[in-house]
Amino acid sequence: MTGIVIVSHSAELAEGLRKLAGQMGQGKVPLAAAGGIDDPDEPIGTDAMKILEAIQRVYSEDGVIVFMDMGSAILSTEMALDFLDEDQRSKVVLSPAPLAEGVITAVVTAATGASRQEILRELDHALTGKQSQLGHTTRTAADTRQSVPDETSDFSHSGTFTLENTLGLHARPAARMATIAGKYEADIQLRNLTRETDFVSARSINALIGLQAVRQHTLELRAAGNQAAEAFSELTGLLQRHFDESTDPPGRTPENPKETPNPHRINGISVGAGVAVGPVFQFTVSPSDVKPEHSQNPADEKERLRAALDKAVGELDEIASRNLSAGDAEIFQAHKLIVTDPELLRDVHRSIDKDHFTADYAWWKAIEQYTALYRASSSPVLAERAADVQDVGGRVLRHLCGDPDHSPVPDEPSILVTDELSPSAAASLDSRLIIGILTERGSATSHSGILVSSLGIPAVFGVSNAIEKCRTGQQIILDGDNARVYIKPTAHQLEQMKRRRDNWLKTRSMADGIKLEPVCAPDGDPLEVLSNVSSPEHVKTSVENGAEGIGLYRTEFLFMGRSEAPDENEQYETYRQALQAMGGKPVTFRTIDIGGDKPVDYLSIEKEANPFLGWRGIRFSLDRRDVFRTQIRALLRASAHGPLRIMFPMVATVDEWQQARKLTMQAGEQLRSEGIAYQESTPLGIMVEVPAAALCIEDFLSEVDFVSIGTNDLTQYVMAADRMNGKVAALASYHQPAVRKLIETTIRAARRHKVPVSMCGEMARDTGVTRLLLDYGLRSFSMNAGAIPEFKLFVRNLSADGPSGASSH
Amino acid sequence: MITKSHLIEWLRACDAIYTENKTYLTQLDTAIGDADHGNNMHRGFRKVGEQLDSLADKDIGALLKAVAMTLISTVGGASGPLYGTFFLQAAGKASGLNELNAAQMADVLEAGIGGIKMRGKASAGDKTMLDAFIPALEAFRTTPDDLQTALNNAADAAEKGAEDTIPLIARKGRASYLGERSRGHKDPGATSAAMMLRELAKAAEGDA
Structure with a gap:
């Protein structure tokens, strides 16, 4: 380039x-x-x-x-x-x-x-757009005549569109159009019908700006050539999404540029690619889970209730502070009124005091009574309030129950709408019934986000008040590619999106067709496409999706949700089974990375103020040598059954690595003295996820057998931005130059030292940066199994473009 | 003969003269340019001055080349690449030499000045440093006497040339933006060029 x-x-x-x-x-x-x-x-x-x-x-x-x-x-x-x-x-x-x-x-x-x-x-026309915008030329069409196409082209696709975004076809949208147009082997042209201009090439940003197309102007798009259909479809999507920009009338600045003022189209964070069209299936705490249990301590129950109500009110305030439109504010006002209704509270207290019910049951019983009352009303407005009562009642209940996990199972294929998906709920989703996921909270790199993205289900997270806006049964469109939800889609939009879904499913099936084949970098180097695994079930999906090995086996799942640590034999069995299921393909096991974000009582891991900066990963393992030694022994024993590699997480200093290696060696010697078989040359490596390790990578490279870059943690540590906090999500991005620089340095240094380097964070699967990573020299990518087929398809197409990576047109 | 020691003394003197005239040159540049010529020349030759001791064992070509590289990356303004090119081209004619006779000196000057013409795409009368350099070279070439006299004449011609820029309208560089208003001011580049040549003539008189 x-x-x-x-x-x-x-x-x-x-x-x-x-x-x-x-x-x-x-x-x-x-x-x-x-x-x-x-x-x-x-x-x-x-x-x-x-x-x-x-x-x-x-x-x-x-x-x-x-x-x-x-x-x-x-x-x-x-x-x-x-x-x-x-x-x-x-x-x-x-x-x-x-x-x-x-x-x-x-x-x-x-x-x-x-x-x-x-x-x-x-570049000869670099000033054209500005000149025409400032009225310094009256010959826009002539200025851009270079772009005026050959009239003899046979245009197989055409359509007209009205610009609705506030700023019209200004530089940024023009740049996006030109970028897309440039990707395809097609002659793509655009003209401004309102201004009666000639057609110009959509590949020329200046010609596009020169169309002087502003809001409400009608444009005509046409395309010819081999890839006319694909190009036309992508550009049509962009135009219909109004370049993902605000459609406010000019002169009004939205309060929060991320919140689209269009009440029927809301933005979130993309977690799973693809499009889903279908009915909403709301999943909150189900009433059937609230049992009529008794408590002998009414004061405690009332205190629990008060705490839960406080939390719910706090959430509502927080949401209301983000949603400033009058309509939204009203909804939350109403919700707060419900929660703080003295009548309701009196009923609940009475039920706790007199009947000795738990706060959970007393609360939910009262909510159900109120809901029934509203539902019975003949007024549709009041009937609709029933859902509000249930929503906010559920919100309080979730705080009372401490967010228990349930499996959402709708009757028909539906789009799941929930406040926050817990990892175990995400793991238990049935992708035949859940065709899309919409949540109020969570991010792409949260654990449930990681789980969801491996399912291949379109998903949008972080849409505040999604539950309020999407009622069960309502038809919505979930656009995971653009992190967008259409809550009241028009017939036209539905048709459009169904077509997109078909296309997406088609691409997926193409990807499925090639997923088991090996792929090469454009320069012919073989590429290793590995999977990230969080549970034994994922091992099977890895094989099915064409993983050439496991690049990251997160062992902590073995330790979660139980009352005592798995012993050596149990661990050994799990690891051995993974190796055998992979049938001779390499598996990189990461020793446990548990910290205060997921407290584990039996390991005395307590809640910490800053769990991501706390006692976790190798820091924990080096302190709790009993736990570490057991895990290392189990891993080394498993190494006799297949190519196994051991990786240490959260390494910040060379000393930590050396200690971990020493303990591993000692465990090996012990096994040998006991006459137990293991692979003596088991490769040992580190995760590069702490900036300290990345900055001093040269010091590690002379000692380690391999490194793997964990981009999720590295990003949040470099940017000092919590990836779970939607408000700083833009900072916690591997697109940030500081993050990229560290990643580039690490990859290039590893290549120089001939130390195998792979990447196992979210960045590894992002085909938007694949070319860049290939340029840095990365040849091993580890990702959630669900992403592998499309990643391989992308790399194949990249290689088909030729070694330079530049397209031929 | 001009020896390498003469040239080192010359460059040391340039450092001194531009330190001394920093404010003066900047004043000239304030009138018709961007008010940085004095600072730029001072910064560049200060750096050159600092490096001279380490260049004592190099031949003249290497010495001039080192000066060129230093000026290129420290001067900052247009005089950086212009004087940089002067020294770089001059260095090409002095490669491997430890002293210069009159004919070699003429070649060195001609190459250097040719470099400035090439780089700045300017010619005589554009109100640039060339208005000092071109008459200086002419004077050097047409002096039949000894090298020292030739250098003195060249310095005289350069100073006169610099004075003669006062009525000119600038056609190159930042001053050209002023058009007619650049008239009546002495060109700072021609002035610094004349200083450089005067110091060369003075340095050649010394023992070496």
Whole structure:
């Protein structure tokens, strides 16, 4: 891919522009900034050596385009070229385009896989969009005539669309369209019917902006060529989703840009890809689970009730503070009124005092009575309130019961709507009956998120008040690709989304067709696609989905939900069975990683204020050597039955690793003295998930047999952002440059030291970054089994594009 | 003969002269440019000055090349790549030499000045450093006498050339944005170039 260099007198300007452009290039385009000089007192200036380094940093056979502000920036850049060899110099072009517009145009065009020549052609029009927007040209069509297509093309697909997003076809949507259009082998064109423009190529961001299409303008899209259907379908989706932007009338700024003001379409976090269309199945605490139990201590029960009510009110306040529209506020106001209704409370207290019922039962009984009362009402408005009472009653009950786990089982294939999915509920979902999942809380990297994503069910998490908005039986659309829910879909939307679901199922079936075949990187290197496993059941799905081994076997599941630790034999059996089920394929077992987020009484792991920064992983294992030694012995014994590797989690220092290795060696010696068989050369490695380990990776690489990058924890530790906290989810992203930099360093260092490196976090399955990771040198990807087929399909297509990874059009 | 020691003394003197004239050059640049020429030249040659001791055992070509590299990455303004190119091209003509006779000196100057022309795409009368360098080279070449006289004449011509930039309209660099308003001011680049050549003539007089 062509590299881009930004040269400016100001380091801040260059760096700021690099970031701005980086966002638009989706991290795919190599970008380097060379701004300012190294003089803290007078930092304004240009430095030819800095420019030279920047060019070399992004240089590839696809060449480099350099953008400069002016004056010495140009001279210094020319000077820098003098230091390149002849061959390199011939592939570096200095662009006369205006700095900001030029860089953005180039990055967006490069991201489509365009060649250097194509980018340079596009740069001739870098100012077109701005000029036409400012009315500096009346000849928009003429300016973009370069893009006007050959009229003889046979356009197999066409359609018209009305722009509804607030800002119209501005730079960001134009960039998205151009990026998509560039992916396909198709001639895709767009015109503005309202302004009666000519058709322009949808691959040209400037031509698209030049259409001057604003809100309420009607556009016509048409496509021809081999991949016209795919391109048309994807662009249609983008247009119909209004580029995922606000559709507010201009002039009004939404309170929270993440909350779409359209009340019928709400946003969340994508956890499972794909689209589901179907009836809602609400899953909260079921009344049948509340038994008429007695308690001899009414004061305690009333106190429990008060605490649960407090928590529920707190939640409602918290939700209300996020939802400022009048309608939403009313709902929560009503819910709070229900919870704090003195009549209701009196009934519950009486039932606790007189009948000695537990708070749970007394509460739920009262809620049921109220619900029945509302339901019996002839007024539809009041009848609807029954659901509210039940909702909020359930909310309090969940606090009373401490969130027990249940298996949601609807009667027909449905979209599950719940407040928060517990991991065990997620694990027990039946994908034939649950075709989509919508939750109020949780994130993609929470444990239930990880479980859900391995099921291949479209899922959107983190949609506040989803329960209030989606009633059981109501038809909704769940768009897991775009983290979006349509709660009152139109017939048109339903039809559209059903088609998308069909396409998605089709892709899945294609992926299923090739999932058992090996794949290669575009350069021909064999690629290892492994699975992450959290329970013995996952081992089976791993094999079925084409995993070439298990890259991460989370052993902590063995230790959870029981009253004493599994003994050596039980562990040995579990590990041995996993190895045998994999039939000779390697399995990397991670020693237990339990901490204060999942307290385990029998291990004296208590709740901690900061469990993710606390006593967990190898820190726990090195302190509790009895537990660790038992696990290591079980693992080593299992190593006699297949290729087994042992990996230590949460390693921060070389000393921790050395201690863990020493204990492992000692356990081995003990086994030998007992005459028990094990594989003496069992590879030992570490998870790279603590930034300290990543930063000092070189120190580990000379000693470990392998490393595996755990991107989920690494990301949250690097960014100091809790992945479970939706409010900082954008920070807790592996798209953050700091995270990427550490990942790149780790991979490249491991390759240099010839130490096998794999990745086992969410990032490994994200095909949006696969190319990048391949460029870093990663050849082993471990992911939830459900993601493997589509990942393999993606890599196959990538390889079909040719070794450079650049598309041929 | 100009020896390497002469040149090291020259560069040391450049460091001193640009330190001394930092404010003056910046004032000139404030009138028609971006008010950084004095600081830029001072910063660049201060760095050169610091490195001279470590360059004592290099030949003239290597010495000039090291100066070029330092100026390129420390000056910051347009004079960085321009003087950088001057020294870099000059270095190419002095490779392996430890002293320069008149003819070699002429080649060195011509190559350096040619580099500036190439890099800045400017010519005589554009109100740039070339308005000092071009007449200086001309004067050096046309002085039949000894090397020292030639250098003195070159420095005189450079100073006159710098003075002569006052009525000119700038056609290159930041000053060209001012158009007509650049008239009436002395060009800072031509001024620093003249200083550099005067220091060269002075350094050549010393023992070496």
